[in-house]
Amino acid sequence: MFRFFVRRVIGAAVILLIISAVTFFLFYAIPRDPARAFCGKICPPQNLILIRHNLGMDEPLFVQYWHWLVGIFTGRDLVQFGQCDAPCLGYSFATQESVFSAIIDRFPVTISVTMGAAVVFLSFGIITGMIAAWQQGRPLDKIASTTSVIGASLQIYFVGPIVVFFVVDSMGLLPRPSYIPFTEDPLGWFVHLLIPWVVLSIIFTANYTRMTRSVMVEQLAEDYVRTARAKGMSSRTVFLRFAWRGAMIPIVTIFGVDLATLFGGAIITEQTFTLHGIGELAVRAVQNTDLPMLLGVTLVGAFSIVVLNIVVDVLYAFIDPRVRLA
Amino acid sequence: MTTVTWDREPATPRGPGPFLSVRDLSVQFSTEDGIVHAVDRLSFDLEKGTTLGIVGESGSGKSVSNLSILGLHDKAHTKIGGEIWLEDQELVSASRSTLERLRGNRVAMIFQDPLTSLSPYHTVGRQISEVFRKHKGASKAESRARAIEMLDRVGIPQAKTRLEDYPHQFSGGMRQRVMIAMALVCDPDLLIADEPTTALDVTVQAQILDLLKDLQQDFGTSIILITHDLGVVAKTVHNVLVMYAGRAIEQGTVQQVLREPHHPYTWGLLASMPKLNSNVDLPLLPVRGTPPSLLNPPSGCPFHPRCDYRDLVGPDLCSTERPELSPADGHRDACYLTLAQKREIFNGKIKERL
Structure with missing residues (x-):
């Protein structure tokens, strides 16, 4: 177990290093000069040079990247903005706020949106898929399968405004989506995020329904499931304890892969419902050619996905005794 | 490679x-x-x-007929006719809950590949004891003790500690022993063994067959042994049923069928077996042709397209009318050749090849 963690942490560090480097160097492939944005409308060339120097942009790219990287661990002194304590991700070119504290502020919003949606689509998708597999070939299965094809094509930015119009504006069933910290008002947190969760999870629910159904049907044809039936286990036990156990493995695998898609979906969801999360930061950073913010958001997004994937790998060992963490 | 050997006198x-x-x-x-x-x-x-051996090629209906004894066929796509009587209980028309009470309890089954047939997600101890708990209403401790006893009985060393192991931690032969322990945990009256040794190497195969024989002597279990290996049949069974295209084509005691087979298909089966003491350059003699499609089985005797002797019977009898098993008792076969003809062909041409 310990060796597994050491190996995975080293692997994760290498991945994060590569992602940040690629983002950093790609940024400079964009033909835009962030120093110009600081300089104002009338910009004498000597000012521009000074700003570039203060931003550290007159140094070679590799040196700049190195400073940025070291800054995360040791903090650094930025001429333009002053002292930046570790973990230092720099200051936004656009808003001059600290990238790290901006991300920390907004992190709970994005985590609430994504994890809440994950709970919604995992429970609904898996339950519907299991019902469809149980009722294989019968009307309920056909309804579930057809609905999931429709659901899989409902996009967030299309469904979101419609749901808000009916549920919030016309019927007044739920408040307009916004973020209320869980620690302040758990119930408020829940009702204000319910619409974003449901809307973000529609496509996922549909996909997990279809996937759960097909892996369950596959598992039910396995030899060991037949053995369980031959032992006289009731059909419910066979279904829930034997077939479901085997079906969990592909579902967990796909969930690991889907995490990145889920964060992508969160960006669209935050835009659709004007929630102030990391997704919104990311979109703004791209629009403003805001390198420190872009790097910070990318790094934090990648970090979350890498950590959650380690969690998924640990889950494997619990589900399947043939997997040993070594 | 197997050879037909006799190692016990018939007992029926x-x-x-x-x-x-x-x-x-x-x-x-x-x-x-x-x-x-x-x-x-x-x-x-x-x-x-007693032990009944059911022999036949792949797709001859051996496994299917036995799965239907337990009602394990796919109900949505299968139509079953006829009757299956287990003492005074009819099984084809039995309800699901009746069958569930029967399975693993009075009638148990072991399968060909013990690796895929055991759940990879549960310890062998749990897989064995849950059968006992379900059918005998035993407590956790009782069924655990019973599982240890069974593992011990089938010859797994350190049964107590191996109880916590998963199937992938056992070797192939040990896994099949686990499977047998699981099948016998409720002392079933009938054990259906569907090619129990096919996935095992020859030495382990012999051990498993000996184990089945011992257990039968101790518990008086009836066994149906499904196999395509005539060597296994010769060693273990009392009676033999040869199946072809979903039908019984020859039936009798193991001596009758193996020593003096009557049906041309049985001759073919026996002649196609490799022998240890024969010349290695001598080619094997396969049964001519391929097994028939069961979507559209041949008319008359299903074996007639592959049979070398159908001209002896007459012009079209074999291809038009299905032969029934005869005589009514004892060594029976479904073939129109007369007994004298069968004896003559067998003694003249077939025996030397066996």
Whole structure:
């Protein structure tokens, strides 16, 4: 177990290093000069040079990247903005706020949106898929399968405004989506995020329904499931304890892969419902050619996905005794 | 590689009525290509404490007919006709809950590949004890003790500690022992073994067969042994049923069928077996042709397209009318050749090749 963690942490560090480097160097492939944005409308060339120097942009790219990287661990002194304590991700070119504290502020919003949606689509998708597999070939299965094809094509930015119009504006069933910290008002947190969760999870629910159904049907044809039936286990036990156990493995695998898609979906969801999360930061950073913010958001997004994937790998060992963490 | 050897005298104890009686069993699957006649009017009896070997090529209906004893076929696509009597209980028409109470309890089954047939997600101890708990209402501790006893009984060393192991931590032979322990945990009256040794190497195969024989002597279990290996048949069974295209084509005691077979297909089966003491340059003699499609089985005797002797019977009898098993008792076969002809052909041409 310990060796597994050491190996995975080293692997994760290498991945994060590569992602940040690629983002950093790609940024400079964009033909835009962030120093110009600081300089104002009338910009004498000597000012521009000074700003570039203060931003550290007159140094070679590799040196700049190195400073940025070291800054995360040791903090650094930025001429333009002053002292930046570790973990230092720099200051936004656009808003001059600290990238790290901006991300920390907004992190709970994005985590609430994504994890809440994950709970919604995992429970609904898996339950519907299991019902469809149980009722294989019968009307309920056909309804579930057809609905999931429709659901899989409902996009967030299309469904979101419609749901808000009916549920919030016309019927007044739920408040307009916004973020209320869980620690302040758990119930408020829940009702204000319910619409974003449901809307973000529609496509996922549909996909997990279809996937759960097909892996369950596959598992039910396995030899060991037949053995369980031959032992006289009731059909419910066979279904829930034997077939479901085997079906969990592909579902967990796909969930690991889907995490990145889920964060992508969160960006669209935050835009659709004007929630102030990391997704919104990311979109703004791209629009403003805001390198420190872009790097910070990318790094934090990648970090979350890498950590959650380690969690998924640990889950494997619990589900399947043939997997040993070594 | 196996050879037919005799290592026991025939023993066919007879009870008052047959313990298991299969009457005119038909199994049909509906598939996209049409209806598969997997089993066609199959009848056989099994006496208490004896072993019946069912022999035949792949797709001859051996496994299917036995899965239907336990109702393990796919109900949505299968049509079953005929009757299966286990003592005074009819099984084809039995309810799901009746069958569930029966499975693993009075009738148990072991399968070909113990690796895929055991759950990889549960310890062997749990897989064995849950059967005992379910059917005998035993407590956790009782069923655990019973599982240890069974593992010990089938010859797994350190049964107590191995209880916590998962199937992938056992070797192939040990896994099949686990499977047998699981099947016998409730002292079933009938054990259906579907090619139990096919996935094992020869030495382990012999151990497993010996184990089955010992257990039968101790518990008086009746066994149906499904196999395509005639060596296994010779070693373990009392009676033999040869199946072809979903039908029984020859039936008798193991000596009768192996020493003096009557049906041309049985001759072919025996002649196609490799022998240890024969010349290695001598080619094997396969049964001519390929097994028939069960979507559209041949008319008359299903073996007639592959049979070398059908001209002896007459111009079209074999291809038009289905031969029934005859005589009514003892060594029976479904072939129109006269007994004298069968003896003559067998003694003249076939025997030397065996």
